Each structure stands twice: as structure tokens, then as C-alpha cells.
Amino acid sequence: MAISVRLTPEDEQRLEQLAARTGRSKSFYVREAIHEHLDDLEERCWADRVIRGWEESGKESRPADELWAELGLRVAGDWKPRRSSIARPENSTDQR
Template sequence: MLAVRLPDETERRLEALARRTGRTKTFYAREAIEAHLDDLEDFYLAEERMKDFRSADAIPLAALKAELGLDD
């Protein structure tokens, strides 16, 4: 169960859409959440990975090139 408070304008738009289409406000709220949940999960996972990456010890490029035999 989920209760969501919406700004008045958003609530009016949602009510009007539901009336015009014969669907419920819950239907459209569920559709919106499902449509954007993957994007939100991806964003926060990427943000977490970036924090991990930035806190990891980095290998200087010159040392990596030398290790791989890519010196000029």
C-alpha cells in the first residue's frame, strides 16, 4: 500500500486524465512508477559505482603502459 501526496495541479491533471480515459488515478500512478523505476535504479547504481571508482587506488597511465609494454 502506498499513499502519495501530489501538488494540486498534478492532482487535477491526473483526475482529468482518469475521467477522459475511464481509467483510475491508481492505474496512471502505477504506470508512471513502473515506467521510471528502471531509470531511477540505474541512476543510483551508477552513482554508487562512480563513488567506488573514485575511492579506489588508481594506476598512473605511464605505469600501466609500461606494465603492458606500450611505452613509446
């Protein structure tokens, strides 16, 4: 499918320089940019649907740090998760 896109002179120059530097076509980079951005947009739409569904369900929610503390992954108020035996089998040789 062919499509026409208007770029600012700055974006056009950046695209041309990138294509010249790498030996790839401008079309390649336009397709890549669209592909990446569509992935992001689709993920945002999915997240919005999930959040809306949760809100409409009437279920109660709680802060994530409380859940992590309950699972032993974080102490309430801590900023970084703790390692958990849940994440690694007991017989694992990985000594992180």
C-alpha cells in the first residue's frame, strides 16, 4: 500500500541522513517507525481496555507495593523488589 506522509524539513533531513549513513532506504525507516509506534498504540489501547474492565467490575484495588509485600517480593515502602524463591526453582544453580 502506498501512502503519502508530510514531514517537517527537520524530520526529512534526519531521515535522509540516517538512510545515507546506514545504506537503508528512507521507506525502510518509515515502515520501522510506524511498526514500532503501532505496537505502542496497540499496547496502550489494550491497557485502557483492561483498566476500564477492572473499574467497571467493582472490584477493590490496592497499591502495588502492598501486593508485592504480601508476595514477599517487596517490603511495604521499599523502592526495589526483593528476590523471591518463587522466581527461581530451589535446585537452580543460578547464584544471583
